Amino acid sequence: MPLTSKSLPEYWDTYKPHKGDGAPSPPVVDSFEWTQYPGHGPGAGFLGQPRTALELGSAEGKEAVFLARMGVETTALDFSPAQTARARLWWEGTPGLSFVNAEACDHLADTSATFDAVFSRWGAVWFTDPEKLIPLIARRLNPGGVLALSQAEPIEGFYGPQAMYGNGLSGRRLPVLRWSxxxxxxxxxxxRSGFTGVEASVLPAPEPDNVGTLMVRARIPAAPAVPSVPKRRRR
Ligand SMILES: C[S@@+](CC[C@H](N)C(=O)[O-])C[C@H]1O[C@@H](n2cnc3c(N)ncnc32)[C@H](O)[C@@H]1O
Known part of the structure; x- marks a missing residue:
C-alpha cells in the first residue's frame, strides 16, 4: 500500500463537521488563534506586518478571514474539496480573500505568486514531508518574508513521520502521516532551505501538564541593499 497524499483530501473532508439541519452558519471570527487553547498564544502579530499571505491547510478559513479583514491580501489553500467549498460558502466575497483548492506542494511548485508571509496553523506543514514542502515555501516568499507555523508539540524521542489509520482500525486502509x-x-x-532568524519553541499549555504548542517562525533574508553609485565629480 503506497503512502501517497492522493487519497487524503477525502479524509479531511469530514474535519470539523457541522451538525444540525440546514446550512451551517459561519463561526465568529474575532481572533487569530495559533494554539489549541482559545486566547492563548501570540495572535496575528506573530506574522509581522505582511501585505500578502498564504495559508497552507486553511480548512474553514477563520485565520485567513481574520487577516483579510485586517487588510492583508490573503490566499486560503486547502486540498480538501469539502473544506474549500464550505469556506467559500461562508467567506466568498470577503475583500482581499481568495481560495485555492490544491495540494500545497503541487500549488507552490506551479504558482509564480510570491508572498510576504506563508503560514500553517495545524495545517499542511504538519501533514506534509517538510523536506519537500519547506524548500518550495522558501521559493515563494518575498525577500524578508516570514514562514510561521504551529502544531502539537512533539513527543520527546518520537520524531519524523508519525502514521495512523485515518479510517480507524476496522475501516478501509487510509494511512495519514504527521511530521513531528x-x-x-x-x-x-x-x-538548510535558506531561512534565517529561526525561532522554534514549545509554548506551554495554560495547564502545564497539558499538551503544548510547537511554534516556529523564520525569515527569508531581505534583499541586500543596492549599493549607491557615487556621483561623478564635475571637472
Ligand atoms: C488539522 S486541519 C487544520 C485546519 C485549520 N488550519 C485549523 O486550524 O482549523 C489540517 C488541514 O490541512 C489540510 N491539508 C493537509 N495536508 C495538506 C496538503 N498537503 N495540501 C493542502 N492542504 C492540506 C487538510 O485538508 C485540513 O483542512
Whole structure:
C-alpha cells in the first residue's frame, strides 16, 4: 500500500463537521488563534506586518478571514474539496480573500505568486514531508518574508513521520502521516532551505501538564541593499 497524499483530501473532508439541519452558519471570527487553547498564544502579530499571505491547510478559513479583514491580501489553500467549498460558502466575497483548492506542494511548485508571509496553523506543514514542502515555501516568499507555523508539540524521542489509520482500525486502509520534529531539528531544516532568524519553541499549555504548542517562525533574508553609485565629480 503506497503512502501517497492522493487519497487524503477525502479524509479531511469530514474535519470539523457541522451538525444540525440546514446550512451551517459561519463561526465568529474575532481572533487569530495559533494554539489549541482559545486566547492563548501570540495572535496575528506573530506574522509581522505582511501585505500578502498564504495559508497552507486553511480548512474553514477563520485565520485567513481574520487577516483579510485586517487588510492583508490573503490566499486560503486547502486540498480538501469539502473544506474549500464550505469556506467559500461562508467567506466568498470577503475583500482581499481568495481560495485555492490544491495540494500545497503541487500549488507552490506551479504558482509564480510570491508572498510576504506563508503560514500553517495545524495545517499542511504538519501533514506534509517538510523536506519537500519547506524548500518550495522558501521559493515563494518575498525577500524578508516570514514562514510561521504551529502544531502539537512533539513527543520527546518520537520524531519524523508519525502514521495512523485515518479510517480507524476496522475501516478501509487510509494511512495519514504527521511530521513531528524537535525544535533543534526544525532549526536545522529551515536553515538548510535558506531561512534565517529561526525561532522554534514549545509554548506551554495554560495547564502545564497539558499538551503544548510547537511554534516556529523564520525569515527569508531581505534583499541586500543596492549599493549607491557615487556621483561623478564635475571637472
Ligand atoms: C488539522 S486541519 C487544520 C485546519 C485549520 N488550519 C485549523 O486550524 O482549523 C489540517 C488541514 O490541512 C489540510 N491539508 C493537509 N495536508 C495538506 C496538503 N498537503 N495540501 C493542502 N492542504 C492540506 C487538510 O485538508 C485540513 O483542512
Amino acid at each position: 520534529y524537535s525544535t533543534e531539528m526544525w532549526e536545522d531544516l529551515l536553515k
